[in-house]
Amino acid sequence: MPELPEVETVRRGLEKLILGKKISNIDIRYPKMIKTDLDEFLKEMPGQVIQTMGRRGKYLLFYLSDKVLISHLRMEGKYFYYPDQVPERKHAHVLIHFEDDGTLVYEDVRKFGTLELLAPELLDSYFISKKLGPEPTEKDFDLLTFEKALKKSKKPIKTHLLDQTLVVGLGNIYVDEVLWRAKVYPAKSSQTITKKEARAIHEQTISVLEQAVDMGGSTIRSYTNAFGENGTMQELHQVYDKAGLACSRCGTIIEKIQLGGRGTHFCPRCQRRS
Structure with a gap:
């Protein structure tokens, strides 16, 4: 867990909650979750606007102004959006703060989830390296x-x-x-x-x-x-x-x-x- 249906459901939910929001700063409480350079991650994320939400297999994709944030929820990962005050949560490991005072919180009891920040032109090669098969649709799954x-x-x-x-x-x-x-x-x-x-x-x-x-x-x-x-x-x-x-x-x-x-x-x- 989560499998494709759960990731797609999360994608659809976030699409209703955070599109168009501009990131003000990031609070990383468990740095090992960030699989790209941490300093670059912290530098590049502020100022990005969440344009659209996507999914490839079990990977959740945040399409930003000029980057793509790839999130894999692994076993226990989940996202919660708070429009104002964020309650204290034991397993909140990544907090994405927006300019309108809202916050997107990534929680993960087992800490297996990952976050990676890529340039959009590297996305295809990224998934090729993962050797992912087709999406389970009539169109793609031959x-x-x-x-x-x-x-x-x-x-x-x-x-x-x-x-x-x-x-x-x-x-x-x-x-x-x-x-x-x-x-x-x-x-x-x-x-x-x-x-x-x-x-x-x-x-x-x-x-x-x-x-x-x-x-x-x-x-x-x-x-x-x-x-x-x-x-x-x-x-x-x-x-x-x-x-x-x-x-x-x-x-x-x-x-x-x-x-x-x-x-x-x-x-x-x-x-x-x-």
Whole structure:
């Protein structure tokens, strides 16, 4: 957490709260979060105006006057906007103050999140270096290219989907949901995925992530949007965190295994090993 739907929900919220605001100063309370030169970061940010908000995979993009601020929320990152006084918050690590006295606060319990400031012309090469796959849309996520990539890998299909090279945005929660809907066993080798299974995974990846965006993401433990509201997609989860419960499709008890160090939920009947 957060995965693509949560990051997109945060993006949409911030778009309503901070566009057009001019940055007056920055308060960095945990410098290790800043992955570009800290002195340059502190020098360049004041005076920048937030023009638009964007997203690439799980990365949140702040398009400024002449820079791009790249934010990765990792496991627990979240943003809150305060129009005037900022309350004392234990896990507030970056505070972006605006000229109108408002403040955007980045909080992160685990301190895993990152912030990087780049020139706009370096953005494409930045994401190329990350080897990110296409966005999970009908326009960008090509089925034939997906099928060819699967045939080149012996990785378990779940692990492969998590590495962001086939398609961006899937994390542990939504991969479990996609593979349950597609009726594919999570540990099945990518190169043994059939055309029918690949088509189902492709279709369900787009469908699940679109639905999750519409539902404002999933709140499992601590995720909230920019307004402090919970997502509701967790109400529609069919397999994630359902170990020991009956599969809603066939009634078989949902199992949980460890795969690549990640807890993995599946139905042993709907998602047969063979």
